[in-house]
Amino acid sequence: MKGTVLYKWIVIITIFLTQFAFAETITVCISCNISSLKDAIALAQAGDTILVKKGTYKEYNIVVDKPLIIKGENYPVIDGEDQGEIIRIVSDNVTIDGLFIINVGTSYTSDHAAIRVVRSENFLIQNVVLEKLFFGIYIEKSNNGKIYHNKVIGDAQDEYNSGNGIQLWYSKNVVVERNIIQKVRDGIYLEFSDNITINENTSINNLRYGLHFMFSNDDLYTNNIFENNGAGVAVMFSKRIKMVNNTFRKNWGTAAFGLLLKEINDAEIRGNVFEENTVAIKVEGSNRIVYSNNNFIRNGYAIKVLGACYANTFEKNNFLYNSFDISYNSKINDNVFQHNYWSSYTGYDLDKDGLGDVPYRPVKLFSYIVNRTPETIILMRSLFIDIIDFSEKVSPVFTPDNLQDMTPKMKRY
Amino acid sequence: MLKILKYSFFDLIRSRWSYVYLLFYLLLGCVLLFLNNDLSKAVITLMNIIITLVPLIGTIFGVMYYYNSKEFTELLLAQPVKRSSIFIGQYLGVALSLSMSLIIGLGIPFALYGLFQSNEIWDFLLLLVTGAFLTLIFTALAFNIALYNENKIKGFSYAILLWLFMAVIYDGLFLMSLILLESYPLDTLSIGTTMFNPIDLSRILILLKLDISALLGYTGAVFQKFFGTGFGLVLSISVLSLWVILPVLNIYRKSRKKDF
Numbered sequence: 001m002k003g004t005v006l007y008k009w010i011v012i013i014t015i016f017l018t019q020f021a022f023a024e025t026i027t028v029c030i031s032c033n034i035s036s037l038k039d040a041i042a043l044a045q046a047g048d049t050i051l052v053k054k055g056t057y058k059e060y061n062i063v064v065d066k067p068l069i070i071k072g073e074n075y076p077v078i079d080g081e082d083q084g085e086i087i088r089i090v091s092d093n094v095t096i097d098g099l100f101i102i103n104v105g106t107s108y109t110s111d112h113a114a115i116r117v118v119r120s121e122n123f124l125i126q127n128v129v130l131e132k133l134f135f136g137i138y139i140e141k142s143n144n145g146k147i148y149h150n151k152v153i154g155d156a157q158d159e160y161n162s163g164n165g166i167q168l169w170y171s172k173n174v175v176v177e178r179n180i181i182q183k184v185r186d187g188i189y190l191e192f193s194d195n196i197t198i199n200e201n202t203s204i205n206n207l208r209y210g211l212h213f214m215f216s217n218d219d220l221y222t223n224n225i226f227e228n229n230g231a232g233v234a235v236m237f238s239k240r241i242k243m244v245n246n247t248f249r250k251n252w253g254t255a256a257f258g259l260l261l262k263e264i265n266d267a268e269i270r271g272n273v274f275e276e277n278t279v280a281i282k283v284e285g286s287n288r289i290v291y292s293n294n295n296f297i298r299n300g301y302a303i304k305v306l307g308a309c310y311a312n313t314f315e316k317n318n319f320l321y322n323s324f325d326i327s328y329n330s331k332i333n334d335n336v337f338q339h340n341y342w343s344s345y346t347g348y349d350l351d352k353d354g355l356g357d358v359p360y361r362p363v364k365l366f367s368y369i370v371n372r373t374p375e376t377i378i379l380m381r382s383l384f385i386d387i388i389d390f391s392e393k394v395s396p397v398f399t400p401d402n403l404q405d406m407t408p409k410m411k412r413y
Numbered sequence: 414m415l416k417i418l419k420y421s422f423f424d425l426i427r428s429r430w431s432y433v434y435l436l437f438y439l440l441l442g443c444v445l446l447f448l449n450n451d452l453s454k455a456v457i458t459l460m461n462i463i464i465t466l467v468p469l470i471g472t473i474f475g476v477m478y479y480y481n482s483k484e485f486t487e488l489l490l491a492q493p494v495k496r497s498s499i500f501i502g503q504y505l506g507v508a509l510s511l512s513m514s515l516i517i518g519l520g521i522p523f524a525l526y527g528l529f530q531s532n533e534i535w536d537f538l539l540l541l542v543t544g545a546f547l548t549l550i551f552t553a554l555a556f557n558i559a560l561y562n563e564n565k566i567k568g569f570s571y572a573i574l575l576w577l578f579m580a581v582i583y584d585g586l587f588l589m590s591l592i593l594l595e596s597y598p599l600d601t602l603s604i605g606t607t608m609f610n611p612i613d614l615s616r617i618l619i620l621l622k623l624d625i626s627a628l629l630g631y632t633g634a635v636f637q638k639f640f641g642t643g644f645g646l647v648l649s650i651s652v653l654s655l656w657v658i659l660p661v662l663n664i665y666r667k668s669r670k671k672d673f
Contacts, residue, residue, distance in 0.1 A: 254634055278628060300628040323628060369592070375599040375632045376591050378607070382616060383465050384584035
């Protein structure tokens with residue numbers, strides 16, 4: 001046994017040493033022989049490390065065409081001077097680490113990015129700071145990479161002439177973790193990208209969406225914070241997306257929502273916090289989704305259902321102080337509500353099993369009326385509306401009579 | 414007139430009911446702030462209360478005061494005093510003391526809570542202004558009802574009916590007309606309809622100032638465009654003033670001709 005362990009160590013050390021023996025470190029600094037990143041890349045062999053010292057490098061259209069580790073020391077500035085794209089990676093196994101990239105050119109015909117990865121595998125982009133950008137990190141048909149701990153700070157003013165923070169297009173198995181993205185169009189945008197993991201990112205103050213899925217399947221996003229975006233997260237035309245423990249906060253405005261689900265099937269929404277959004281979750285044509293253990297706190301609408309949504313389950317959620325708990329526009333209900341806590345529940349629990357004895361009807365008559373005739377919202381908070389809501393609660397006529405929580409919790413989770 | 418106003422005012426100030434009313438608002442303000450710990454939420458809840466309760470109290474108090482002080486009024490009428498100044502003086506006495514209770518009762522707890530340092534001060538001021546307007550309007554309407562009806566029971570029923578109509582039934586009719594006419598553009602209709610009811614007008618004025626207005630969506634945006642501008646605000650304040658002036662003018666006209 002001892003022999004095998006020793007043997008393993010020898011192998012590991014040998015591999016390490018051979019790596020080291022071949023890989024060289026090329027240093028780039030303003031006063032060195034090599035004073036530009038482009039020259040360094042031209043000189044470098046595959047597997048080398050390029051160490052960029054502190055300073056300002058005015059360069060753009062840098063093409064990384066061999067496996068390299070480009071590492072910045074004390075955040076050297078790469079200034080693109082608004083000329084166009086800055087770094088393009090076209091080789092496998094490239095690492096970009098610790099650069100400060102500014103002034104990406106704006107173009108309406110090509111999407112200039114600060115860092116673009118094209119048809120490459122195993123990339124790693126970490127500790128990069130991007131400012132004054134058009135597109136931030138653009139991953140194009142590239143798989144098995146990681147985007148870790150970057151900071152993207154845009155200054156987008158209008159949707160039509162701004163780009164996305166991190167964009168993945170036809171890419172698979174990418175991990176996006178611990179990034180901070182502010183003030184761009186879409187914080188993170190996924191199109192035709194499967195098996196993506198999005199973890200612990202912070203996406204705030206973006207013009208459009210904090211996170212946006214299009215035609216992307218089997219993705220997972222957890223522990224992210226989406227705050228004060230035009231709208232929090234939009235998940236469209238995608239299957240089997242898992243959304244766990246995220247925070248959707250203050251997506252407030254006439255057309256804002258925390259989470260939009262459009263044509264989504266078989267998703268799981270668990271343990272998220274929705275706080276102070278105009279609409280916490282807006283659902284359109286989405287089936288077989290499980291909503292569990294979420295907190296809906298002080299939203300305008302907690303859940304707004306438009307169009308055909310079947311076989312969804314809402315269980316063990318907390319609905320706290322929302323103006324409307326559920327808005328529902330159809331008379332047919334095929335969704336299950338169970339074991340939720342509703343702050344506006346007024347029933348009693350005589351058998352002391354923790355569940356109310358009277359079912360709770362989350363759809364108010366007023367929200368039904370507003371769905372039919374949107375102009376009637378102007379009567380919100382009028383005494384008359386309170387009265388008809390009350391009478392509808394006592395004996396439902398208009399709202400679907402099987403849309404009810406038969407087992408409402410008495411205490412919040 | 415000023416003398417009568419002063420008399421009515423101090424008479425009411427000394428009466429138990431003004432204190433009860435004042436205490437009620439004091440308590441309400443304190444409890445709301447204590448429970449909510451949040452000025453803007455407290456303003457929303459307060460709005461709900463103000464737009465229903467203030468008109469009710471204004472109407473009932475107005476009618477009650479008129480009938481109660483009838484003997485005194487008749488005594489005054491025997492003196493060489495202008496009729497209109499007697500009634501207008503009494504009206505102003507009631508309306509002003511009620512508004513004062515409202516403003517002081519709500520103002521003290523909110524001011525102590527740190528209203529002046531917060532951004533909610535304008536919303537709160539708007540709330541108080543509309544509250545005062547509603548008091549003036551409904552007291553004037555109540556005086557009108559009382560002037561037209563010698564019979565107390567009848568007067569009271571009309572007063573309650575008036576409140577019920579403005580606070581509840583009107584919105585019901587409004588809602589029904591909106592649903593019936595849903596295939597037509599309804600923006601102008603709904604803006605127009607709110608103008609004809611001071612309670613609705615106050616409700617929307619306050620609602621649009623609070624961040625909850627985002628809930629109103631597209632309709633809210635239309636209203637925001639109308640009421641949010643200086644023109645809209647001036648217009649709605651003048652409509653509210655018209656709601657005060659017209660009934661008061663009617664009190665003036667009726668009291669001159671009325672036979673006692």
